[in-house]
Amino acid sequence: MTQNEAAPIDQPTLDDAVRVLRGAFERVVETQRDAIAAAADLIAAAIPEGGIIQVFGTGHSRALAMEIAGRAGGLVCANMLAIKDLVFLGGEDPASLLDPLAERDPSLAARVLALHEIHPRDVFVIVSNSGGNGSVVEMARLVKERGHPVVAVTSLQHSRAITSRHPSGLRLFELADIVIDNGAVRGDAELELSGGVSICPTSSLTGALIAQMLTVEVCGRLLAAGHQPPVYVSANVPEGDAHNDRMRERYGARVTLSEP
Numbered sequence: 301m302t303q304n305e306a307a308p309i310d311q312p313t314l315d316d317a318v319r320v321l322r323g324a325f326e327r328v329v330e331t332q333r334d335a336i337a338a339a340a341d342l343i344a345a346a347i348p349e350g351g352i353i354q355v356f357g358t359g360h361s362r363a364l365a366m367e368i369a370g371r372a373g374g375l376v377c378a379n380m381l382a383i384k385d386l387v388f389l390g391g392e393d394p395a396s397l398l399d400p401l402a403e404r405d406p407s408l409a410a411r412v413l414a415l416h417e418i419h420p421r422d423v424f425v426i427v428s429n430s431g432g433n434g435s436v437v438e439m440a441r442l443v444k445e446r447g448h449p450v451v452a453v454t455s456l457q458h459s460r461a462i463t464s465r466h467p468s469g470l471r472l473f474e475l476a477d478i479v480i481d482n483g484a485v486r487g488d489a490e491l492e493l494s495g496g497v498s499i500c501p502t503s504s505l506t507g508a509l510i511a512q513m514l515t516v517e518v519c520g521r522l523l524a525a526g527h528q529p530p531v532y533v534s535a536n537v538p539e540g541d542a543h544n545d546r547m548r549e550r551y552g553a554r555v556t557l558s559e560p
Contacts, residue, residue, distance in 0.1 A: 308494040320490045324502035327483035335480045339451040340517030343423050351421030353378040358403035361427040364507030370558050372534035376547040379555045389415045404465050406434035417554045425451045429503045431459035431472035440475040452476035455484035482506040
């Protein structure tokens with residue numbers, strides 16, 4: 301049986317979770333190597349010329365953005381864009397963003413972009429499991445219009461099954477230069493219960509996998525070209541703060557700090 305044909309389960313167990321998650325992991329490893337390598341080519345070519353990774357996601361897709369930007373063992377030249385920036389950096393009323401449907405608003409994309417220092421060689425990685433919410437589609441549309449390459453990380457199965465919430469009718473994968481499919485099923489949760497609902501979403505697991513595969517590929521290309529990758533050290537080791545401060549000095553305000 302495929303992940304879409306498995307019979308509903310009355311009493312799910314740890315083994316069921318492991319089966320689903322292992323299957324999702326293996327789908328990405330087996331099918332997305334070429335797309336991840338192509339994205340790494342784009343990014344590794346941009347970094348020596350002053351480009352950085354600008355990564356944007358809303359909802360749970362922020363988990364993948366956090367795997368790319370601002371973490372130990374990750375590239376310093378990666379900046380996370382987020383709707384919350386409108387409060388932390390833009391001074392907007394927090395109450396205005398507490399609506400769980402805010403990510404559907406296309407106008408948020410331009411307001412978030414305006415808070416960040418964007419350079420011509422920056423590469424955008426835009427993450428959305430559904431690929432249809434207004435803010436992520438508009439972010440892709442705006443940066444494509446400005447000449448930036450866009451790497452989408454999305455569920456093609458889910459996205460192809462929905463109607464976009466963006467006025468253009470476009471979905472994220474239709475605007476991207478490179479599409480990395482996270483392998484998630486429609487609705488993300490893959491383990492169907494006999495009561496008609498499903499549990500065990502896979503996009504967070506495969507998102508972290510994609511982020512680390514991409515980071516490793518970029519670092520490998522930089523080293524092959526004679527460039528030392530700018531990488532964060534854990535802030536929880538004695539040398540971490542000093543190392544990371546030196547690394548961040550290269551990029552200044554282009555890489556924003558995240559809240560603890």
